[in-house]
Structure formats: structure tokens, C-alpha cells
Amino acid sequence: MSTTADAKQQQPPRRIGHVLEGIDMKTLTPEGAEKVREAVLKYSVVVLPKQDLEEEDMARIAELFGAPVDLPSEMAFGHQAKSQPRVTVVSNMRPDGTIIPNNKAAEYWHQDGNFWVAPREYVMNFLYSVIVPEEGGDTGFADTVLALQQMDPELRKELEGLQIEVDARKIPDFSSLKEDDERFPVALHSIIFNHDESGIESLYPGNGNVTIKGKTKEESRDIIGRVLAHLDREPYVYYHKWTKGDLVLWDNKTCMHRSMGGYGNHPRKLFRTQCFHHPNLRTQS
Ligand SMILES: O=C(O)CCC(=O)C(=O)O
Ligand SMILES: [Fe+2]
Structure with a gap:
């Protein structure tokens, strides 16, 4: 008779959420960044505990991994660090x-x-x-690589060749973007793709805010809903419980993420930076 413990042992180990100890990101060199980049490509989500970083460090670290992203304030929860507008303050504090x-x-x-x-x-x-925060406030991650490997072949067949159409103005967190804002044309991305740097196959499914090219809103919702239902379970999810000083890096092409909420009115504050890390877009420094 097989037990729950046996079943657990048979599951492949969780891929995302790899911990890298003993790296000081404040003094990271370009060579050190290459090692960390390799880990991010391999594990999608990498945790570097015990950091001591200021806003300036966050901006510098992003530059070591690619071309830094400058977001308009409407896309940065209206809250950017005073000294470094490239640093978005993810917080429930004004x-x-x-x-x-x-x-x-x-x-x-x-x-x-x-x-x-x-x-x-x-x-x-x-x-x-x-x-x-004193309670709640975890960040969830979902492994779009392993989830694709273990997907029902019928669903996979349905997704082959499909592309999501993303309109920034339809994303609720960016609701203050104007309808006639021309900076963000509709973007098209294949739902199943091979990562341009690692070659790894992954899913890029979007969510209820996007539509699938050639499908109605309802059809898109149905298909994407089934992909997210498949993703949002063991062993694909990892919930990061924050300790002050944790720095988490992730590749948005090979995982999804979300705030798990639940912090009520307890203060919560994180600094976020981003870079474009496609090989064609990295700055040569
Ligand atoms: O608040 C969180 O846990 C995640 C926020 C988020 O989605 C982000 O920083 O991109
Ligand atoms: Fe996010």
C-alpha cells in the first residue's frame, strides 16, 4: 500500500525557489552576476537571503543583469523611490x-x-x-516549465500555436493609463514557447486580463482558466514567506507570481526593480 509519504517522495523536487546563500548583492561583480543569472535561468525563482540593500543598490543590481526598465508611475503603483524612480515601492504605505x-x-x-x-x-x-508584515504578505510563484512538462496532452494540443494579446490599458493595476496612451501597443506572445537563452520550453499564458488571438473573450477566459487551474497546485507553486533582507530574483518568462495578500493593515514594504534581460537587449558594460 502506498502512503502519502511515498507519494511525496515520488514527486519531482520543486524546481523554483532555489536558495543561494553567501552572496553579497551589494558588492556583486559582473562575474558574480553571471553565476546568479545562470541560477535564475535554471531555477526561474532564486532567493538570496541576508542582504542589506538601499534604493541605489537595487538600481545598480538591475543594471548588472540587463537594461533597466523605467516604468511610468501609472505602472508602478504610483509609488517610486524618491532618490531612484527606477525603484518601485511595493507597499501598503503611502x-x-x-x-x-x-x-x-x-x-x-x-x-x-x-x-x-x-x-x-x-x-x-x-x-x-x-x-x-506581522501576518500574511507572502508572494506566490508558479512554475510554468514543470507545469508544461506535466500538462494533459489534450490541453497542450489546444494551446499549440495560440498567442495572447496584451493591452496594458486592460490591466487593473494600471487603470490610470489613458485610453489613448500610445506608448504601449498591443503585444502578442506565444503561449507555448522556447526560452531564447536557455532553450527551455515554458508557458506564457496571461490571465483574465488578456485575450487569445482569434478567440472571443469567453473562449479566452475558458482556455486560460484551465491553464491557471493546472498551474495553481502542487508541485508547481512555491509561497515565499519573507524575512527582512531577502532579495528574490525571477524570470517572468518561466514563472508566474502573485501577492498572496492577507496582511490586513499591517505595514508591508518591498523595493522592486526590473531589467530587460533578453540577450539582444542587455547593455554592454
Ligand atoms: O506584492 C507582492 O507580493 C508581489 C508584487 C508584484 O506582483 C510585483 O512586485 O511584481
Ligand atoms: Fe508583479
Whole structure:
């Protein structure tokens, strides 16, 4: 008779959420960054604990991995660090320190940057914990690589050749973008693709905010809903419980993420930077 323990042992080990100890990101060299990049390509989500970073460090680290992303403030929760507008402050605290009551942001599976036209959707994120709430506030990650490998072949067949159409103006967290804003044309991305750097096959499914080219809104919802239902379970998900000083790096092309919420009105604050990390877009420094 097989037991739950046997079943657990038979599951492949979780791929995402790899911990790299003993690396000081404040003094990281370009050579050190190459090692970390390799880990991000391999594990999609990498945790670097015990960092001591300021806003300036966050901006510099992003530059070591690619071309830094400058987001308009409408796409940065309206809260960018004063000294470094490239640093988005992900927080339920206003710049004056007061709490935004019952704040909810990013509490749904998504990939940052899917509104950029290819290959700019190759966005790497750097998220650093400054204030950890007394309860809740985890960040969830879902492994789009392993989930594709273990997908029902029928569903996979249905997804072959399909592309998502992403319109930044339809993303609720960017609701202050104007309808006639021309900076963000609709972006098209294949749902099943091979990563341009690692060659790894992965899923890029979007969510309820996007449509599938050639399908109605309802058909898109149905297909994407089934992909997300497959993804949102063991062994594909990893919930990161933050400790102050954690820096988490991830490749938005090979995982999804979301805020798990649940922090009520307890202060929560993270710094976020991003870079375009497609090989064609990296700055030569
Ligand atoms: O607040 C979180 O846990 C995640 C926020 C998020 O989606 C992001 O920083 O891109
Ligand atoms: Fe996000």
C-alpha cells in the first residue's frame, strides 16, 4: 500500500525557489552576476537571503543583469523611490508613511511585463523585503516549465500555436493609463514557447486580463482558466514567506507570481526593480 509519504517522495523536487546563500548583492561583480543569472535561468525563482540593500543598490543590481526598465508611475503603483524612480515601492504605505487601508494589489497570477512588445517581455524582477508584515504578505510563484512538462496532452494540443494579446490599458493595476496612451501597443506572445537563452520550453499564458488571438473573450477566459487551474497546485507553486533582507530574483518568462495578500493593515514594504534581460537587449558594460 502506498502512503502519502511515498507519494511525496515520488514527486519531482520543486524546481523554483532555489536558495543561494553567501552572496553579497551589494558588492556583486559582473562575474558574480553571471553565476546568479545562470541560477535564475535554471531555477526561474532564486532567493538570496541576508542582504542589506538601499534604493541605489537595487538600481545598480538591475543594471548588472540587463537594461533597466523605467516604468511610468501609472505602472508602478504610483509609488517610486524618491532618490531612484527606477525603484518601485511595493507597499501598503503611502510615501508619507500612512497606511492605505485594506490595500490589495497584484493578488492574481501574472507575469510582469507581458504588455511589452517582444523581446522586451523578457523581464527579470528583483524584489527586496524592507518591512515584513506581522501576518500574511507572502508572494506566490508558479512554475510554468514543470507545469508544461506535466500538462494533459489534450490541453497542450489546444494551446499549440495560440498567442495572447496584451493591452496594458486592460490591466487593473494600471487603470490610470489613458485610453489613448500610445506608448504601449498591443503585444502578442506565444503561449507555448522556447526560452531564447536557455532553450527551455515554458508557458506564457496571461490571465483574465488578456485575450487569445482569434478567440472571443469567453473562449479566452475558458482556455486560460484551465491553464491557471493546472498551474495553481502542487508541485508547481512555491509561497515565499519573507524575512527582512531577502532579495528574490525571477524570470517572468518561466514563472508566474502573485501577492498572496492577507496582511490586513499591517505595514508591508518591498523595493522592486526590473531589467530587460533578453540577450539582444542587455547593455554592454
Ligand atoms: O506584492 C507582492 O507580493 C508581489 C508584487 C508584484 O506582483 C510585483 O512586485 O511584481
Ligand atoms: Fe508583479
